[in-house]
Amino acid sequence: MSERQRRRSIFDLIKEYIEDVEALAEEFSEPTFAERPSWDVKSCCLEPLCSVFVAPDEVIVTADLPNINPDTIKVKPISADALEIRAEMKRKIRFDEFGITHRKGEFQFFRCQTGIPVRVDMDRIKTEFKRGILEVHLPREKGYRIKVE
Amino acid sequence: MTSNSGGTVLAEVVSIVEMKAVPSNAIMLNGLPDVGLVGLIATSHIISELKLTEIAYVDSDLLPPVVVLHEGLPHAPVRIFGNTDLVTSFSETAIPADAVQPLMRKLVEWAQSKNVKLVVAIGGMPVQNRQDIMEPKVFGAASNKSLLNLLSEKGIEILKGGYMVGPYALIMRYCAERNVPAIALLAESFYKYPDPEAAAATIREFNKISGLKIDLSKLTEKGEEIRLRARDVMKRTERELGRMKKTQEYDLPLYV
Numbered sequence: 001m002s003e004r005q006r007r008r009s010i011f012d013l014i015k016e017y018i019e020d021v022e023a024l025a026e027e028f029s030e031p032t033f034a035e036r037p038s039w040d041v042k043s044c045c046l047e048p049l050c051s052v053f054v055a056p057d058e059v060i061v062t063a064d065l066p067n068i069n070p071d072t073i074k075v076k077p078i079s080a081d082a083l084e085i086r087a088e089m090k091r092k093i094r095f096d097e098f099g100i101t102h103r104k105g106e107f108q109f110f111r112c113q114t115g116i117p118v119r120v121d122m123d124r125i126k127t128e129f130k131r132g133i134l135e136v137h138l139p140r141e142k143g144y145r146i147k148v149e
Numbered sequence: 150m151t152s153n154s155g156g157t158v159l160a161e162v163v164s165i166v167e168m169k170a171v172p173s174n175a176i177m178l179n180g181l182p183d184v185g186l187v188g189l190i191a192t193s194h195i196i197s198e199l200k201l202t203e204i205a206y207v208d209s210d211l212l213p214p215v216v217v218l219h220e221g222l223p224h225a226p227v228r229i230f231g232n233t234d235l236v237t238s239f240s241e242t243a244i245p246a247d248a249v250q251p252l253m254r255k256l257v258e259w260a261q262s263k264n265v266k267l268v269v270a271i272g273g274m275p276v277q278n279r280q281d282i283m284e285p286k287v288f289g290a291a292s293n294k295s296l297l298n299l300l301s302e303k304g305i306e307i308l309k310g311g312y313m314v315g316p317y318a319l320i321m322r323y324c325a326e327r328n329v330p331a332i333a334l335l336a337e338s339f340y341k342y343p344d345p346e347a348a349a350a351t352i353r354e355f356n357k358i359s360g361l362k363i364d365l366s367k368l369t370e371k372g373e374e375i376r377l378r379a380r381d382v383m384k385r386t387e388r389e390l391g392r393m394k395k396t397q398e399y400d401l402p403l404y405v
Contacts, residue, residue, distance in 0.1 A: 038381050049380050051341050064342040066376035098378065099219070130280045132376065133342065 041105035046093065048110045050085065052117065054140075059120050061136040065110055067091065070129050075136055077122040078113060085134060086111045119143075163209040163248075163255040165229065171204055171236065173264045176359055178237035179256065180271040181227075181244055181316040182386040184395065185344035186379050187273030187336055188317070191351050192237045194368045199361075201230035201237065207255075211248035217241045227252070235361075236265070243385035244316065246392035253319035261329050268292075268324050268331035269358070270317035271351045273338030275398075285337040285350040292324045292331040300332060303357045308335070311402060314395050332358070341387050343379035345372040 038047045050063040063085050065073070072088035087110045094106045120138035128135045178195065180188020195201070206225035216223040226242040238256060260268050274288060289300035290308045297307055313321065317333050324331030334354050338347035349365045356363055368375075 038384070046377075046380075049342055049383055064339075064376060064380075066373040093377065132373070133280050133339075135280070 039105075039107060041103075043111070044092075044106060044108045045111040046107045046109070047112050048085070050112045050114055052114055054118055056140075058140055059116055059118060059138040061085075061114060061116070061138065063110075063112060063134045063136075064132065065129075065134050066132055067093070068110060073127070073129060073134060075125060075127050075134075077125070080122070081116045081119075082113060083116060083136065083138075084111070084113045085136070087134075162211055162251045163207060165205050165255060165259045166208050167205045169202070169204040171229075171263050172231060172233045174266050175231065175234055175236050175263070177260045177263075177265040177268045178235065178271060178355075179268065179317065179320055181238060181240050181252075182242075182382060182389075183272045183315050183317065184275050184340045184390065185273035185338035185342060185347055186383055186386065187338050187344055187347045187351060188271040189240065189382070190343060190345050190348035190368075190375055190379065191271045191355075192239050194348065194352065194365075195235075195237060195363055196230045196239060198363050198367065199232060199235065201232055201235065203228050204231045204236065205229040207238075207252065209248060209252065211245065211251060213242060213245065215242050235359075236263075241382070243382060243389045246389045249316055249393065250319060253316055254323055257320060257323040257327060257329060260324075261327050265329065267358075268320060268329055269355060270320045270331065270333040271348075271355065272315075272317045272333065272335050273340075273344060273347050274335040275340035276337045279337065279339045279344070282337055285344075285347045287334055287336045287350050287354045289354075290321055290333040290335070292321055292329065296330055296332050299358070303354070305334070305354055308333075310404075312397050312400055314397050315390065315393055334358075340390075341383065343376045343383050345369075345375045 039045070048063045048065055050061065053060045061083060065087050067089050068087040069090050074086045076084050078084045089108055089110065092106045092108050095101070095103045116138060119141040121141050122138065124139045126137040178192055180192035182189050205228065207227040208225065212227060215226045217226050227238070227240045230237050230239055244252060257268070276282065287305060288308050289305040290313070291297045291300055300307060317335070321331055321333055334351045336347035336350040338344040345368055349368050352363050352365060355361070
C-alpha cells in the first residue's frame, strides 16, 4: 500500500492537494533546458554548461568550455537582452567517443545563446578566460534613483 | 521493511539487489551526483583505477525509468561496485530529489548490515571564486567525536557549523543515528560545472585516511574530457539540487 493511500485525514488530503498544485506550478515554470539535446549535428555544435548571475552592478555570464582553443572564443550580443558564446574545439568530438554508435556526427564548436534578465550596456562587455571557464561581465544600465530623505 | 517517523511500517521503496558476494568490514564510499559532480567523478575514477566490479544494484520505483547500455547490455543506473576491501555507490543518472531520503536511508542500512567499518561520503562545497583556486581545500565532517579527531590528526579542517543539504548530508545523519562510523570529505568546487580537480583533492585526502594509494595521474590528464562528458548529468543534477533547496547550505543558521 502506498504512503498516499494510507493517509486518511482531511488535512492530509488538503496538504497533498497543495503539494500537487505546487509541483505542477514548478514543472510549468521551469525552463525546458534539459529536455532538448545538448548537441546539434547540423551545426556541429555542443552546448556548453552556462550560467547567468545578476549582481548589483553587473551581470556575469559564465560558460564551461573544455577542449577549446582560447583564441577562437567569440562573445557577441544577438539582441539587447541576449548573448551568443561560440568557441572552436581543439579537436573534433564524435558520438562514438561517448560509446554511442547508433548516431552519426561530429562536433567542432561549442555554442550557446543566453538571455540577460536585466538591462545591460552591451557596448562595455568584458571577457576573461580562466582555467577553462569563460567569464563575461556586462555592466548594468543605471536606472533612476530614488532620493532618500 | 522500514518505518516512517510515525512508526507505521511502509513497503520497502528502495531495495539493493546483490549480484555477487559482498565483503564484510569494508570501507564504503558514496559520491552520488551533487555539486560539481565531485563525488561522482571521484568514485568513477576509483572504480576504474582499482578495477572494482559490479556487486549490486539499486532497484526503486522512485528512480527514473532509465537503463544504461554498456556494450549493448542493460544496467541499472545506480549500482554498487567493490572488491574485498572497498565498496562504492555509483550513479549514472541524477538522483531525483524525492528519492534521496529513502535511497540514502537504504544505503546506510545496507552498509550497517554488511558491517562496513567506515562510510566515506565524498562531495563538493561550492565556492564563488573557484576559478581563482589552484588547489581546492578539503573540509571534513564526521559522525562521532573520535572520527573528528582523526580528521584533525590528518590535517583536514573540520566543518563546525552551518547547514548540509543533499545525499552526503543524509549519510552523515543516518550514520550518526545508527552508530555507523562515517566521515564526509568535501572539496571546494564549482556548483554547476563538473570539477575533476576538486574530485582529485578529495581522493588525496581519502588516500590519507584509508592508507590506499589511488593514483591520480589519469584523472588529472582526463580533466577536460571528463568536463566534456559530464555536461548532461551535471545539467540534470543541477535541476534536482534546486528541488532539494541545496542553496540552503549558504544560509547562516540561527543559534540563539
